[in-house]
Amino acid sequence: MQLLGMMDPGKLSIFTARSGAVSIEVNGAPYHSPYDPVREADKFCSALKVEDADVILLFGWGLGYCGAVLQRRMKPGTRVIVFEPNAGLFEISRAHAGTREALKHGVFQFVVGDSVRQFFDDWALNGCRETDHFLWIEWPPAAVQHREMLESLKADFRKCLRDKAANLLTHFRNGEMYFQNALANFRFQASADVGWLFGQFKNVPLVIVSAGPSLDRNIADLRGAEDRCFILSMDTSLRPLLAAGITPHAVMAADPSELNARHIAGAVPEQVYLIAEQGIQPSVLESADRRFLFGLGLFPDPLFAKFGFAKSSLEVWGSVATAALDLACRMGNNPVIFIGQDFAYSWGRAYASHTIFDGLPFSAEWSGPLKEMDIWGELVHTTETMIAYRDYFSRKLRTRPDIRFINATEGGILRLGVDILPLREALRLTGKRRTDVAAILRDRYRIQRTTDKALTHFLDVLRLRRQDCGCISAFLELVAKQALLENDSGTIQKKIQWGIQLMEQAIAG
Known part of the structure; x- marks a missing residue:
C-alpha cells in the first residue's frame, strides 16, 4: 500500500444507516447511503462489466462497500x-470488514492520500499484458470531492494507455525487421558489450546531442568541450556535428529502419565509437571500426545468452535518445546535458541543419497538429508521438534525483525534471577538469567470443517445433505478436517457416 502523504480529511461523521450498516459523511455530504450502503454499492456496480476486467482501477474506497462487490464478482x-484520496477516511475504513478483507486479498493495491497524484509517474502499466481489459470506476462522492485530482489522474492514465499502444504498434511494425537485421549482424556479435561501459564514467559530464531544430542555436558552443565532457551524438546529429567541426566521442543508433541508417552509413570517423542496438541495419555497423552493441531484451538475446555472448540491454522507448538517457544513468555520468532535444518543431522546422533531411519541404502546421508550451512560454507545433517521448524522459528523470539533468537545448518542450540553462552556462558549470574519454572507451573495448552453434541450435528448434528451451516462444513474441494475440495459428506456422528459411540462409553463409 502506498501512503506517502496525508491530505486534509475534512470533517468525518460516522453513523448507522437505516439498514444497520455503518455509513459516513465527509464535510456534511454523504459518502455512502444513509439508508442502505450495501444495496447502494450493489446497484452502482450492477451496470459495470466487472467479470470481463483484468485490471480494475477504483477511485474512491470509502468504507469498502464497492470493494466487497468487486471481490464477489471479479474473475x-x-x-x-x-x-x-482521503487518508483519514481510509484509516477509519480499516476497522470495517470490507477493508480488512481487501487488505488480506493479494490482488488489491491501495494508493492513499497525496501519493495518488504521483501514481502513474512510477507505474506505467507495468506488469500488464497487451490483451488486458481495463475497467475504470469512479465512486460518485469521491469524484465530486476530489474533481481536480481525478481529472489529473485520468489524464495520466490516458497517457499510459497511449504509450502502451504506441509500443505495441512499433512491435507489430518492426519485429520482423529487427530479427532479420540481428541475424544479418551475427558477424558483428563479437563486438564489445555496452555493459562494459556501465559505471566507467562516474561524475564525468555527458552531453547528449540530438538533432532538433534548436541545435543550430548553440552547436558552435560545444567546440573545445571535447576534453572536458563525453560528447555522445545521436544518429541524426552526427552529420551536423561534423559539419560544425566537432567530432563526438561516440555516436548512438537504435532504429532498425533503412531510412535511419542513412544518417550514419559512410559518415562515422575512424576515431568515433559506434554504440548500437544489435538489430539495426547492417550498413550502420559496417560504417564503424569499433562498436559497442546492446540488446533490448528481445529475441535473439535469449538465444545468444544460452551460448554465452548476449549483449547487455538498454531501455529504448521509441527514440534513440531514450537509449542514450538510460546509458548515461548506467555509466554514472553527472551532470547529463541535453542539446537539440526539442520534442517539437521549434522555429517551424523539423531538424537542425546538415541532417539528411536538410532542404526538404516541411510544414510545421501540417506535420505538428498539436501545440505545447515551450521553455520560452510560447506555443510550438509538435506531435502526440514527440509528446509521448517527452513524457517518458520526464518520468525517467524523476527516478534519478542523484543525477543533475540540464536541458541546454535553448528551445523545445522539455521542462520537467531538468535545470534549464544556456549551453555555455551548462558547460561552465562542468568545471575545467580534463577527462580522457577516448582512453576510457579504448580500455573498455574488448572483443567477445561467439559460436555458430547458436544458429544451428535455433534452426533445430524451429524445425522440430521444440518448446523445451523457450526460444521458439520468444521468437514468435517478436515476429508474430499480432498473430499470438489473435490466436491465428495459420500465420504463426507461416512465421515459423519463414524463420527456418532465414536460418538456413544464414548458416549457409
Missing part, C-alpha cells in the same frame, strides 16, 4: 488498484 487473477 480469478484480476488486479484491483484502489485510489482513496
Whole structure:
C-alpha cells in the first residue's frame, strides 16, 4: 500500500444507516447511503462489466462497500488498484470488514492520500499484458470531492494507455525487421558489450546531442568541450556535428529502419565509437571500426545468452535518445546535458541543419497538429508521438534525483525534471577538469567470443517445433505478436517457416 502523504480529511461523521450498516459523511455530504450502503454499492456496480476486467482501477474506497462487490464478482487473477484520496477516511475504513478483507486479498493495491497524484509517474502499466481489459470506476462522492485530482489522474492514465499502444504498434511494425537485421549482424556479435561501459564514467559530464531544430542555436558552443565532457551524438546529429567541426566521442543508433541508417552509413570517423542496438541495419555497423552493441531484451538475446555472448540491454522507448538517457544513468555520468532535444518543431522546422533531411519541404502546421508550451512560454507545433517521448524522459528523470539533468537545448518542450540553462552556462558549470574519454572507451573495448552453434541450435528448434528451451516462444513474441494475440495459428506456422528459411540462409553463409 502506498501512503506517502496525508491530505486534509475534512470533517468525518460516522453513523448507522437505516439498514444497520455503518455509513459516513465527509464535510456534511454523504459518502455512502444513509439508508442502505450495501444495496447502494450493489446497484452502482450492477451496470459495470466487472467479470470481463483484468485490471480494475477504483477511485474512491470509502468504507469498502464497492470493494466487497468487486471481490464477489471479479474473475480469478484480476488486479484491483484502489485510489482513496482521503487518508483519514481510509484509516477509519480499516476497522470495517470490507477493508480488512481487501487488505488480506493479494490482488488489491491501495494508493492513499497525496501519493495518488504521483501514481502513474512510477507505474506505467507495468506488469500488464497487451490483451488486458481495463475497467475504470469512479465512486460518485469521491469524484465530486476530489474533481481536480481525478481529472489529473485520468489524464495520466490516458497517457499510459497511449504509450502502451504506441509500443505495441512499433512491435507489430518492426519485429520482423529487427530479427532479420540481428541475424544479418551475427558477424558483428563479437563486438564489445555496452555493459562494459556501465559505471566507467562516474561524475564525468555527458552531453547528449540530438538533432532538433534548436541545435543550430548553440552547436558552435560545444567546440573545445571535447576534453572536458563525453560528447555522445545521436544518429541524426552526427552529420551536423561534423559539419560544425566537432567530432563526438561516440555516436548512438537504435532504429532498425533503412531510412535511419542513412544518417550514419559512410559518415562515422575512424576515431568515433559506434554504440548500437544489435538489430539495426547492417550498413550502420559496417560504417564503424569499433562498436559497442546492446540488446533490448528481445529475441535473439535469449538465444545468444544460452551460448554465452548476449549483449547487455538498454531501455529504448521509441527514440534513440531514450537509449542514450538510460546509458548515461548506467555509466554514472553527472551532470547529463541535453542539446537539440526539442520534442517539437521549434522555429517551424523539423531538424537542425546538415541532417539528411536538410532542404526538404516541411510544414510545421501540417506535420505538428498539436501545440505545447515551450521553455520560452510560447506555443510550438509538435506531435502526440514527440509528446509521448517527452513524457517518458520526464518520468525517467524523476527516478534519478542523484543525477543533475540540464536541458541546454535553448528551445523545445522539455521542462520537467531538468535545470534549464544556456549551453555555455551548462558547460561552465562542468568545471575545467580534463577527462580522457577516448582512453576510457579504448580500455573498455574488448572483443567477445561467439559460436555458430547458436544458429544451428535455433534452426533445430524451429524445425522440430521444440518448446523445451523457450526460444521458439520468444521468437514468435517478436515476429508474430499480432498473430499470438489473435490466436491465428495459420500465420504463426507461416512465421515459423519463414524463420527456418532465414536460418538456413544464414548458416549457409
